[in-house]
Amino acid sequence: xxxxxxxxxxxxxxxxxxxxxxxxxxxxxxxxxxxxxxxxxxxxxxxxxxxxxxxxxxxxxxxxxxxxxxxxxxxxxxxxxxxxxxxxxxxxxxxxxxxxxxxxxxxxxxxxxxxxxxxxxxxxxxxxxxxxxxxxxxxxxxxxxxxxxxxxxxxxxxxxxxxxxxxxxxxxxxxxxxxxxxxxxxxxxxxxxxxxxxxxxxxxxxxxxxxxxxxxxxxxxxxxxxxxxxxxxxxxxxxxxxxxxxxxxxxxxxxxxxxxxxxxxxxxxxxxxxxxxxxxxxxxxxxxxxxxxxxxxxxxxxxxxxxxxxxxxxxxxxxxxxxxxxxxxxxxxxxxxxxxxxxxxxxxxxxxxxxxxxxxxxxxxxxxxxxxxxxxxxxxxxxxxxxxxxxxxxxxxxxxxxxxxxxxxxxxxxxxxxxxxxxxxxxxxxxxxxxxxxxxxxxxxxxxxxxxxxxxxxxxxxxxxxxxxxxxxxxxxxxxxxxxxxxxxxxxxxxxxxxxxxxxxxxxxxxxxxxxxxxxxxxxxxxxxxxxxxxxxxxxx
Ligand SMILES: *Cc1c(COP(=O)(O)O)cnc(C)c1O
Numbered sequence: 001x002x003x004x005x006x007x008x009x010x011x012x013x014x015x016x017x018x019x020x021x022x023x024x025x026x027x028x029x030x031x032x033x034x035x036x037x038x039x040x041x042x043x044x045x046x047x048x049x050x051x052x053x054x055x056x057x058x059x060x061x062x063x064x065x066x067x068x069x070x071x072x073x074x075x076x077x078x079x080x081x082x083x084x085x086x087x088x089x090x091x092x093x094x095x096x097x098x099x100x101x102x103x104x105x106x107x108x109x110x111x112x113x114x115x116x117x118x119x120x121x122x123x124x125x126x127x128x129x130x131x132x133x134x135x136x137x138x139x140x141x142x143x144x145x146x147x148x149x150x151x152x153x154x155x156x157x158x159x160x161x162x163x164x165x166x167x168x169x170x171x172x173x174x175x176x177x178x179x180x181x182x183x184x185x186x187x188x189x190x191x192x193x194x195x196x197x198x199x200x201x202x203x204x205x206x207x208x209x210x211x212x213x214x215x216x217x218x219x220x221x222x223x224x225x226x227x228x229x230x231x232x233x234x235x236x237x238x239x240x241x242x243x244x245x246x247x248x249x250x251x252x253x254x255x256x257x258x259x260x261x262x263x264x265x266x267x268x269x270x271x272x273x274x275x276x277x278x279x280x281x282x283x284x285x286x287x288x289x290x291x292x293x294x295x296x297x298x299x300x301x302x303x304x305x306x307x308x309x310x311x312x313x314x315x316x317x318x319x320x321x322x323x324x325x326x327x328x329x330x331x332x333x334x335x336x337x338x339x340x341x342x343x344x345x346x347x348x349x350x351x352x353x354x355x356x357x358x359x360x361x362x363x364x365x366x367x368x369x370x371x372x373x374x375x376x377x378x379x380x381x382x383x384x385x386x387x388x389x390x391x392x393x394x395x396x397x398x399x400x401x402x403x404x405x406x407x408x409x410x411x412x413x414x415x416x417x418x419x420x421x422x423x424x425x426x427x428x429x430x431x432x433x434x435x436x437x438x439x440x441x442x443x444x445x446x447x448x449x450x451x452x453x454x455x456x457x458x459x460x461x462x463x464x465x466x467x468x469x470x471x472x473x474x475x476x477x478x479x480x481x482x483x484x485x486x487x488x489x490x491x492x493x494x495x496x497x498x499x500x501x502x503x504x505x506x507x508x509x510x511x512x513x514x515x516x517x518x519x520x521x522x523x524x525x526x527x528x529x530x531x532x533x534x535x536x537x538x539x540x541x
Contacts, residue, residue, distance in 0.1 A: 014070075027074040031081070039109060040092065046081060047090045050480045057087050094510040095519065098485035100280075100308060100337045102508040108342055111392050115385050122168070122383040123375030132374055133159060135387035139166040141394060142333060143349050145313050147326050157353040161372045164356050166349040168387055169380060172307030172334040173225035175348035178359070178379050179330035180216065180229045182350070183272040183301035185358035187214075198359070202234040212267035215239040217259060219251035219286055221279035223305060239268065247492050249284040249430060251275070253291055260298050272301040277322050278309020281487045281503060283436025285309060288324030295329075304328040307346065309434050311338035314402035318410060321433065330355070335390045338406065338435075338507055340397070345386045405509055409435035412506045416516045423520060425527075429491055429501045438489065438501040440469050441527045445541045457540070462497050464536035469500040471532040472523060479526075482519050 034042045060083040090096055092103040121127035122135055140158040143149070143165045157165055169175045188197035188205040197205040206212070214235045218226055220242040230240035241263075243256045260270045273295055275286040288304060295302035304325050306313075310333030313319045325331060328351065335345035350356060356377040375381060397405070413432035420428045420439045427447070429438040442465060450461060473486040484502045491499055502523075527533055 025073045025077070027077040027081075031077060035109065039106060043090060043092060046085050047088055048086045048480075051478045052087050057083075092508070093483075094508050094512065095482035095515050097504050097506060097508065097511055097516075097519070098483045100334075100505050100507065101343070102340070102505075103510060104342055105340055105393065105397065107392065107396060108340075108389050111389060112342060115388050118385065120385045122385060122387070123378075123381050124373040125371060128385065131385045131388065132372060134391055135168050135374060135385075136164065136372075138387040138390050138394070139164065139168060139347060139349070142166065142347055146310070146328075146331050146333075146349055147351060153353075159372065160353070161370050162357075163353050164374060164377045165353055166347055167356070167378045168374070168383070169346040169348060169378070170344050170383070171336065171346035172223070172305070172332050173228065173346070174379055175307070175332040175334070175346040176223070176225045176303070176305055177229045177232060178348045179303045179332060180226070180233055180235075180272055180301075181379065182330065182355050182358045183303065184214070184233050184235070186301065186355065187269070187271050189358070209269070210267075211269045213239055213269070214271040215241055215263050215268050216272050216274060217241050217243055217256050217270060218274040218305075219243055219245050219249075219276055219279070221245055221249050221251075221281055221284070222274060222276055223280050223307065226274055226305065235271065245284075248433070249279055249282040249489075251286045251291070253287055253294055256291075257294055257297075260294070260300075264298065270298055270300045272303050273298075275302070275304045275324075275328070277304050277306035277325060278312070278434050278436070280308060281489065282430040282438055283308065283432060283434040283505075284430070285321055285433060288322065289327070290324075292324050292327035301329045302327065303330045303332070305332045307332050307334040308337050308436075310334070311402065312406055312434060314399055315406040316403060317407055326351075335386075335393070338409075339390065339393060339402070340405070341386070341389050341393055344384065345390055347390075406435075408509060409506050412511065412513075412516075413437055413504075415513060416504065416506060419516060419520065425524065426520060429489060429493075429499070432506075435506040436504065437506075438487065438503050440465065440499070440501050441472060441523055443527075443537070443541065446537065449540050458495070459497070461537075461540055462494055462499070464532070464540070466498070466500040467532040467536055468527065468530055469502065471530050472526050473502060475526050475530065476523065479522075482515070482522060484519070 091101045120131040122131055125132050136158050140154050144154065157163065167178050169178060185196065185198055188209060190196035191208070194200065194204065194208040216226065216230055216235060216239070222242065227237055227240050231237050241259060243259060244252050246252055256273060263270055273291055275288045275291045277285045277288065292302055306322065306325065309322065310331065312322055330351070331349045333347050333349070335341040335347060336343045360376055413435040417428055417432050417437050420426045424444045425441060427440055427442045429440060431437065446461060450458060453461065470486060473484060477483050484504050486500055487503045488498050488500050490496045
């Protein structure tokens with residue numbers, strides 16, 4: 001009954017929670033041994049194959065009462081195996097191809113335990129003496145990957161107390177907010193009596209500069225985190241302007257130019273334009289060089305949201321897809337997407353090493369002027385040493401390893417696109433530019449019918465197909481064998497009507513061609529047995 005010793009019931013046992021147990025807790029150490037030697041097998045065995053309805057899961061998490069009495073570690077561990085682990089989503093499964101969250105390399109597991117154990121706080125050197133230089137190096141490596149400056153540049157700036165070449169964040173959302181925060185503060189900088197927006201706020205800044213408002217322009221496929229930034233930074237969601245895209249989901253730069261001119265004519269200053277390098281829904285990349293030209297023309301900040309696609313820069317064979325990114329004033333990259341780092345790793349990079357001056361802040365007890373504390377240039381305060389895991393992946397996988405992973409994902413996406421196109425009852429909606437594509441199930445007879453149908457019949461069939469697609473996706477998820485996500489696009493082949501599509505992200509290196517073939521076979525079966533098929537679509541066959 002060694003477990004008993006870990007019940008936190010007395011002051012003595014409470015203190016023992018903070019020391020290494022002499023005899024390890026049996027349940028926890030069993031879990032630990034299993035995940036250390038065979039994580040994939042452990043997950044396969046312990047995550048239930050068939051989905052349990054959410055409302056039933058919620059019943060296990062109903063009580064709002066903090067437990068009065070301490071609990072044995074073993075009892076807790078067993079309980080979470082049954083209630084939490086068993087109903088977790090198997091994001092690492094090779095047939096889980098619906099989201100950007102995928103499998104992790106095995107070595108991040110023990111390393112992340114070391115990271116948690118060290119519990120370094122990156123906000124200040126005093127709690128992260130070696131981690132701060134490491135994080136600065138990781139930012140420098142990614143800066144070099146994107147901007148390709150000479151080593152001398154990094155010798156000068158990477159460890160400079162004055163600035164930082166980027167900011168390590170919890171994710172792409174905070175990275176985007178930080179980029180636009182800097183864009184805003186650099187635009188509304190101190191001048192004459194005006195002490196800058198940071199000191200005097202937005203209203204005083206508008207008076208001083210004589211603007212009626214600020215605007216940010218981005219493709220209609222831009223990520224919702226940019227809208228949040230517009231809200232937070234006082235720009236307003238109405239001035240966060242979405243610009244139409246062409247048939248390949250790339251922003252129409254000419255339309256963006258016209259919109260920018262119209263806004264400036266109204267006295268509204270375009271603060272930034274944002275290019276998306278890998279849209280979340282379709283994986284397409286905006287024409288970054290043309291956008292850089294536009295930004296220079298209207299004198300505004302050029303941000304590139306490469307949260308998803310940024311890792312493509314690691315492949316010499318594919319990095320040309322992001323040509324022009326090196327002209328961006330700032331770039332967001334999520335290491336927790338295509339760089340196979342666990343969540344909590346977003347990075348924003350700045351072309352100009354002094355850009356972070358615009359948001360610098362100090363405090364007396366930490367972040368003193370002249371210190372190398374990273375916290376003086378970040379939105380977040382206390383932060384974990386996640387850079388350690390990015391660093392590990394960059395070294396252990398290496399640039400060449402990433403190139404192989406990225407090239408393989410791109411090949412696989414092209415393979416899957418060809419597979420879809422070869423099936424008469426499937427339809428590819430967006431071609432993969434990166435390893436992301438969208439498609440749907442459309443019976444051959446319906447395809448034929450749509451060619452001759454009148455307007456109303458077409459709209460009715462579109463609605464029926466939307467119902468079918470949504471229902472299929474849900475049933476596929478519930479069956480638990482495989483997973484694709486779904487989104488809604490407005491493709492020209494559906495007369496720009498809202499169109500529900502399956503969305504696939506081919507990031508897991510273990511996803512095989514056979515799995516992809518099986519997914520189409522499974523979806524065909526699901527379609528034919530779907531209640532929506534019989535109810536709404538069958539009458540048009
Ligand atoms: C995922 C993503 C984000 C947001 O990143 P989080 O890490 O989820 O905060 C922003 N932009 C794009 C293009 C993304 O794909």
